[in-house]
Amino acid sequence: MKAILALEDGRLFEGRAFGSSGTTTGEICFNTSMTGYQEIITDPSYRGQIVTMTYPQIGNYGVTPEDAESSCPHVRGLVIGELSPVASNYRSRQTLADYFAEHHIIGIEHIDTRALTKHLRSLGAMRACISTELSAEEAIEAAKDSAPMEGSDFVKEVSTTESYTWDQDSRRFTLPNVVTEQADNWLPLPPVKHRIVAYDFGIKYNILRRLRQAGFEVEVVPSTTSAADVLAKKPDGVFLSNGPGDPAALGYIHEEVKQLVGKTPIFGICLGNQILGHVFGGSTYKLKFGHRGGNQPVKDLRSGKISITSQNHGFAVDGTKLPDSIEVTHINLNDQTVEGIRHKEHPIFSVQYHPEAAPGPNDATYFFDEFSALIDSTK
Known part of the structure; x- marks a missing residue:
């Protein structure tokens, strides 16, 4: 399913949704870890945020219940370059896409995460919207209308x-x-x-x-x-x-x-x-x-x-x-x-x-x- 990532400053990225569909908003940030996407997704410190993983391929070792850092995922959305089509790990119990679908989390792949990260490094973390249903203009407005991190008690x-x-x-x-x-x-x-x-x-x-x-x-x-x-x-x-x-x-x-x-x-x-x-x-x-x-x-x-x-x-x-x-x-x-x-x-x-x-x-x-x-x- 096609999806768009819209930043509050008007920057747009087109990609493909995985997991759930719909619309989500939050502050977008990036994480440079090469592994540990499940721990990041379930870290309560990411509440209210859309996380960009700078490592190009995510999901290759699936999801393992014992590796969760809390009882449920807390990210508002996940932005990646490529979703691995295979979860290759003897401990894996679920693919990342299935895990997101279960918890109604929207992920978006086929995004140039290097360009996005350089943009955020230059201009700073900002509000964003991932959507499979809004137009580009509507998604930008949704990002602008979302709550800022400053002053938020999550x-x-x-x-x-x-x-x-x-x-x-x-x-x-x-x-x-x-x-x-x-x-x-x-x-x-x-x-x-x-x-x-x-x-x-x-x-x-x-x-x-x-x-x-x-x-x-x-x-x-x-x-x-x-x-x-x-x-x-x-x-x-x-x-x-x-x-x-x-x-x-x-x-x-x-x-x-x-x-x-x-x-x-x-x-x-x-x-x-x-x-x-x-x-x-x-x-x-x-x-x-x-x-x-x-x-x-x-x-x-x-x-x-x-x-x-x-x-x-x-x-x-x-x-x-x-x-x-x-x-x-x-x-x-x-x-x-x-x-x-x-x-x-x-x-x-x-x-x-x-x-x-x-x-x-x-x-x-x-x-x-x-x-x-x-x-x-x-x-």
């Missing part, structure tokens, strides 16, 4: 409504080790060392797996949970998750997190980092086209060490607005934006990227152990 759409304790199998798959004579492909989980509360602003399953692998028992709570209710649980620490939308639009969350400062160790990632920036008296701003991919270089200013990281965000903390009590610990080497902060007096730190990856490199997984050590130091 956390309320993706957060859990009920508290729960993460109890899914979090063992890590590995190849058998001939030195240790490991018999199977699963590493045993460590005993629980700390009990924490995790705010769900759009939390990914692999974050919860990594926390359990680091010795944490995790109770996940809704984004609207009060600080008083969290502290009443007497946790060893609090985790602030990733999530979608504009961090400046989450004043109700800022106020609750502010009441946790000085009362419990806190670790935040992605949106959690931006929320802490506001809590500390700073601010955030929208990046031109954001950081989305698995190859972002980040420098730890304390050690000089450089990590290649997985990132997915369109906003950043303004380092010039942070008070003296906050130290900028990490920066992005591509554009010098803030990638990590810590409080000089209280046991609080955060990073802008994704230590749990999925997809992406595992250079930064040490932060989960660092959080455990921080809790130990406060006991």
Whole structure:
């Protein structure tokens, strides 16, 4: 079925729809990861967005339920160069097209994603429309009429409504080790060392797996949970998750997190980092086209060490607005934006990227152990 991709500035691309049909709108952005399209599609941080994959062929290994990062896809649409006609993977249970049809998501292929990405890099992320039913002029107007990312609170759409304790199998798959004579492909989980509360602003399953692998028992709570209710649980620490939308639009969350400062160790990632920036008296701003991919270089200013990281965000903390009590610990080497902060007096730190990856490199997984050590130091 023929489809069009229309940008709010009037740029048009013609292609072919797959999955569902109809019309969808959202902010269009691009992701440079070569693999991991299923994790990207199911990452709640992409709520409200149409994602362009820069890698030319997508769908070649199908869809596997165990690889999802949440209970359902969250992208408004997917833009790709070519949809693989074959899902070649023994773990695959469904093709990408069938998965999109099941969840009523529109994908569009046969798009020059290189030209589209260069356009977005030059002019910035913007609103867009994918449609199989509108004219070009109507699709452009639909893009213009859609809600901008600035000021949008998508956390309320993706957060859990009920508290729960993460109890899914979090063992890590590995190849058998001939030195240790490991018999199977699963590493045993460590005993629980700390009990924490995790705010769900759009939390990914692999974050919860990594926390359990680091010795944490995790109770996940809704984004609207009060600080008083969290502290009443007497946790060893609090985790602030990733999530979608504009961090400046989450004043109700800022106020609750502010009441946790000085009362419990806190670790935040992605949106959690931006929320802490506001809590500390700073601010955030929208990046031109954001950081989305698995190859972002980040420098730890304390050690000089450089990590290649997985990132997915369109906003950043303004380092010039942070008070003296906050130290900028990490920066992005591509554009010098803030990638990590810590409080000089209280046991609080955060990073802008994704230590749990999925997809992406595992250079930064040490932060989960660092959080455990921080809790130990406060006991």
